[in-house]
Amino acid sequence: MQSALDTIGRGVGRLYAAAFDLLEWPMLALQRLTGAQRIAWIFLLPNLVIFGTFTFLPIILNFFYATSGSDAILLQDRPYVGLDNFATLLACENYLQPNSCERDIFWRAVHNTAWFVVLQVGFMILFSLVTALILNRDIPFRGFFRSVFFYPVLLSPVVVALIWKWVLQRFGVLNAALEGAGMPTVNWLVDADWAFFWIVFVSIWAHMGFYTLILLAGLQSIPSDVYEAAEMDGASKWRVFSRITMPLLMPTMAVVIVLSLIRAVQAFDEIFVLTGGGPGSATLLILQFIYETGFAYQPRLYGLAAAASMLMAVVLLVLTLVQLRATRSRAEG
Amino acid sequence: MAVVELDNVVKDYGATRAVHGVSLTIENGEFCVFVGPSGCGKSTLLRMIAGLEEITDGEMRLDGQRVNEQRASERGLAMVFQTYALYPHMTVRQNLAFGLENIKTPKDEIVRRVDAAARMLQIETYLERRPKQLSGGQRQRVAIGRAVVREPRVFLFDEPLSNLDAELRVAMRGEISALHRRLGNTMIYVTHDQVEAMTMADKIVVLRAGRIEQVGAPLELYNRPVNQFVAGFIGSPRMNFVEGTVDSIDDEGVDLRDRTGTAYRAAVDGGGVERGDAVVLGIRPDHLDVGGSVGHEVTVNAIEQLGGDSYLYCERPDGTRLTAHIAGQTAIRRGDVARAVFRPEYSHLFVKDTGVALPRLTIGEAV
Missing domain, CATH: 2.40.50.140 (Nucleic acid-binding proteins)
Known part of the structure; x- marks a missing residue:
């Protein structure tokens, strides 16, 4: 086995060397042509073109769409309206009551997203922490459980949603099981409260493996001798957890909190496939609102969608800055 | 103050036997050094005494009382680790106080003991610093201080000087010896460095492959090694x-x-x-x-x-x-x-x- 791997490794190494031998003279020729300084730009060019076309340009365009009106797609056909789109989105008598807002559906999505973020992130971190603490102990089949908890992370969001749809639909697995046990069935995805519960649940199920893994790595980076010192110092299990484990896990926890916050704000795909935002707008989140306003419904309100996405970008920017700070203090700590 | 007795103590890791029936008495107030090449079981033996490793077979007694089943914290011992094992997120003061807080020592008593230990080890000026702001030697003093404040029956040292540079090692050697003279506690010290063993010990225990080769005073081991291994191990350069x-x-x-x-x-x-x-x-x-x-x-x-x-x-x-x-x-x-x-x-x-x-x-x- 080892020798087979060695052979493969050596083969790959030789191929790699051969490829670079082939590249040598064109590269040298190119370098003579451009000079050693400018050749760096040639290497950067492909990435710059891709990044510019698909990331940077859309950001700029988004700004123009957000400040122009009508349902025309070409920029020259769109009249400049200043901050009207933002004003429309933000026009509200009471932000806590979506019905009092001009774009009540936007504010409903904001409310839903806020609740979703609080519940999904809060419970997911709690579950991830508990799971990581258990998986960090010397339990039987530890390797097996570690992979089991990580598998959902590898699934495509659409697959996740379809699996759970199969479980939760009116004649799905869950209701069949309930019926078999003689219990009343529930139309899980049609009842507004249950549907919201399930989008939070499914989203936790799909993502917690990732955060469990990060927290597990954080737990394992705590040196074991510190625990032994605490044992000699007569610390109770609770004192060890509250005074040693948690403080030393905090830098990792900060990263986990911010990362999961960002991802929760951006949640879309699983929920869109699972509930489509329904029933009504009970599980409609901001990203779906932006998508539907801009691309799904007539008339296509590109300006409004662009403005909403810029508002969301501000929130994400703040969270990202917080994350950068958290990771930096972790690197320094 | 304590007498440590090991009676035919055995340690197995699965099918591997790391310590083969070691019997040994360490007298009250004695400075006993376990020495031997790496893998000889000296650290395992110390960790069994500490309560960090279970004793597979045999008996360990503290002042005549069997302690095999007692947890590390119940034995009333304190350990200084090779890696210091300071709590990185706590200040020096918190590091020293942690063990006392665990046993609900009154606040003013904690302050008194921490200050006394800090004075003795000359770490008063760093009490509010974190371990990473200290040098290796300062960290080692804090680790010793953490043991001192608990007023343990026995001090255990697991290669405490091996992470220090040569000069500091010599200085700390003297300080630990002075600490022993001052406190008079039983101390057990593990090292692979026979110079440390010779200079600090009242009694040296030479171990090889989980067995005791010889027990004796430093010069006794030097002058009358019982076998070729001890003769080769004690003394530098080698016999x-x-x-x-x-x-x-x-x-x-x-x-x-x-x-x-x-x-x-x-x-x-x-x-x-x-x-x-x-x-x-x-x-x-x-x-x-x-x-x-x-x-x-x-x-x-x-x-x-x-x-x-x-x-x-x-x-x-x-x-x-x-x-x-x-x-x-x-x-x-x-x-x-x-x-x-x-x-x-x-x-x-x-x-x-x-x-x-x-x-x-x-x-x-x-x-």
Whole structure:
């Protein structure tokens, strides 16, 4: 086995060397042509073109769409309206009551997203922490459980949603099981409260493996001798957890909190496939609102969608800055 | 204040036996050093005493009381770790206080003990700092302080100086010895460094492969090693060994010849050997007199001149390597052929197959 791997490794190494031998003279020729300084730009060019076309340009365009009106797609056909789109989105008598807002559906999505973020992130971190603490102990089949908890992370969001749809639909697995046990069935995805519960649940199920893994790595980076010192110092299990484990896990926890916050704000795909935002707008989140306003419904309100996405970008920017700070203090700590 | 007794203590890791039935008594107030090469089980033994490792078989007693089943914290011992194992997120003061808070010591008592320990170890000025803001030596003091404040029955040290630089190691060695004199507690100290063992111990326990080779006072081990392993392990540089066969035995010693037919004599009790037995002659570099006009011929391969001491690395014509220590400086040069005198009263003799030492009759180094 080892020798087979060695052979493969050596083969790959030789191929790699051969490829670079082939590249040598064109590269040298190119370098003579451009000079050693400018050749760096040639290497950067492909990435710059891709990044510019698909990331940077859309950001700029988004700004123009957000400040122009009508349902025309070409920029020259769109009249400049200043901050009207933002004003429309933000026009509200009471932000806590979506019905009092001009774009009540936007504010409903904001409310839903806020609740979703609080519940999904809060419970997911709690579950991830508990799971990581258990998986960090010397339990039987530890390797097996570690992979089991990580598998959902590898699934495509659409697959996740379809699996759970199969479980939760009116004649799905869950209701069949309930019926078999003689219990009343529930139309899980049609009842507004249950549907919201399930989008939070499914989203936790799909993502917690990732955060469990990060927290597990954080737990394992705590040196074991510190625990032994605490044992000699007569610390109770609770004192060890509250005074040693948690403080030393905090830098990792900060990263986990911010990362999961960002991802929760951006949640879309699983929920869109699972509930489509329904029933009504009970599980409609901001990203779906932006998508539907801009691309799904007539008339296509590109300006409004662009403005909403810029508002969301501000929130994400703040969270990202917080994350950068958290990771930096972790690197320094 | 405590007597530590180990009675046929065994440690198994799965099918591997790390400690084979060790029996040992460490007296009240004694400074006992476990020494041996890496993997000899010395740290395992210490961790079993601490309560960090379970005792597979046998009994451990503290002041006559069986403690096998007691948790580490219940035994009333304190340990200083090789890696210091300070709590990185706590200040020095919090590090020292943590153990006392765990047993709900009154606040003013904690302050009193922490301040007293800090004064004794001269770490008062760092009390509000975090471990990462301290140097290695300062961290080691904090680790010792954390043990001191708990006023333990026994102090356990697990290679506490091996992460320090040479100069600091010498200084801390002195400080730990001073601490022992001052507190008078029983202390158990693990090291692979025989110099630490020789300089600090009341009693040295030499371990190899999970077994005790010899227990004794430092000079006893140096002067009367019971076997070739202890003879080679204690003393620096290492003892020289010359293989040979017994030629004749009389009341004052044993004569032997090496492969080349060269004769040696050791002042040992030859009761355990017969003419023709394979033996190993041992002599420490300090006792090999090189540079005179008599003795056995050696070629000098290398010389280390330290100013106050010189070390000669020599070779006998049959390839046997010898190290000699000369006090002061030497005019001998690399490549010179010199003469080395093996004095019988400084020589040790071991049975080749078992490594067992024959009892020495006269001991040249005894004062």
